[in-house]
Amino acid sequence: MMNITTDSFSNELQQFFMSFDHKISFKKGDFLFQEGSTSTHLFFITSGAVQVGKVTPEGRELTLQLASSGDLVGEVMLFCGSTPHMLQAKAIEPCTAISIQKRVLENELAQYPALSMEYMKWMGLQIKRMQTKFRDLILNGKKVLSILL
Structure with missing residues (x-):
């Protein structure tokens, strides 16, 4: 899962994502x-706004992320x-998104090493943020952990 905010990536990377012209509109409830x-x-x-989450086998909907304007959403390796996809992304209000094909992104990053470096820096930051969220959840979110400590 990816989430990017305009203050967490370079101006070059933001301009790159904005350069794609394939816009899609989603109604509330569309995936x-x-x-x-x-x-x-x-x-x-x-x-x-977009809700990224997972539905449990019992039918409970878990929200892992709320994304809005300036965020990048997807699970592209x-x-x-x-x-x-291991998750789902659903519009929780009408939204517009620029759709970027995986193969196009791969071609662009392979062709422009500086852009590829910016993308890798951003990915590293996202991984660190995700690990911090999981750490905080594990250490502070459950009473069961006191038994293990």
């Missing part, structure tokens, strides 16, 4: 992608072939 579908696109949100 950008669903769990199990093949991951082929990233979505740069330009307006509205670059240079790794096709992979299925």
Whole structure:
């Protein structure tokens, strides 16, 4: 899962995402992608709001992220072939997103090393943020952990 905000990536990377012209509009309740579908696109949100989450086998909906304008949403593993989505992304209000095909992104990053470096820096930051969130959840979110300590 990716989430990018305009203060966490370079101006070059932001301009790169904005340079794509394939805009898609989603109504409230529409899915950008669903769990199990093949991951082929990233979505740069330009307006509205998107809920990224998972539905448990019991039918409970877990929200892992709320994305809005300036956020990048998707589960694209670059240079790794096709992979299925492990999460779903649903518009929680009408929204517009720029759709970026995985193969196009791979080609652009391979062609422009400086842009590729900016993308890798951003990915590293996202991984660090995600690990921090999980650490905080594990250490502060459950009473069961006091038994283990």
